[in-house]
Amino acid sequence: MAPRILFVCLGNICRSPAAEGVFRNLCPEVETDSAGTAAWHVGKPPYGPMQAAASARGINLSDLRARQFTVADFDRYDLILVMDDSNLSDVETLRPVGNETPVRLMTDFSPAAGADHVPDPYYTRDFDGALDLIEQAAQGIKAVLPSLTD
Numbered sequence: 001m002a003p004r005i006l007f008v009c010l011g012n013i014c015r016s017p018a019a020e021g022v023f024r025n026l027c028p029e030v031e032t033d034s035a036g037t038a039a040w041h042v043g044k045p046p047y048g049p050m051q052a053a054a055s056a057r058g059i060n061l062s063d064l065r066a067r068q069f070t071v072a073d074f075d076r077y078d079l080i081l082v083m084d085d086s087n088l089s090d091v092e093t094l095r096p097v098g099n100e101t102p103v104r105l106m107t108d109f110s111p112a113a114g115a116d117h118v119p120d121p122y123y124t125r126d127f128d129g130a131l132d133l134i135e136q137a138a139q140g141i142k143a144v145l146p147s148l149t150d
C-alpha cells in the first residue's frame, strides 16, 4: 500500500503546502496532506507569492487550506516530513507515548542540495529557492517510496 505522507511547517501557508503540491503532482498515488505547527493561518489558502511561484512551475496550490498539526496525525500518517529543526522539535513534543511514526527533515531526502533545512520564504522572500529544495527532496522521497511501504 502506498504510504500516507504529511508535510509540516510553521504556518502551513508556504513550505508545507508547496511540498504537498509538488509531491502530489509527482506521486498522485500517495495520500498527502500538510499542516502547520502554529494555528495563525488555519482555514487560509497558501500565501499568494508562494502560489504564484508554484503556479509558474505548473503546480496548483489553490485548493489547499491551512490546518494545525494535531496529535492524531501521528496515527494517520506513515511518514511526517518537516522543514526545519524548529518544526521537528514542535512535532516531537506532541508525540504520544509508544508512537513510532518517523519524523524526518525534508532536506534529508535532497543530500546533493547541501541544505539542512528549507528556509522560510515568508521571511527570506526566496520562494523559488524554497521550491527548488522542495522539488529536489520530493524526487528523493519518490526514490525511496518502496522502502517506506514495508
Ligand code: 4NP
Pocket (backbone or CB within 6 Å): 009, 010, 011, 012, 013, 014, 015, 016, 036, 040, 120, 121, 122
Ligand atoms: P511557512 O511560513 O511555515 O512556510 O508556512 C510561514 C508563514 C507565516 C508565518 C510564519 C511562517 N507567520 O508568522 O505568519
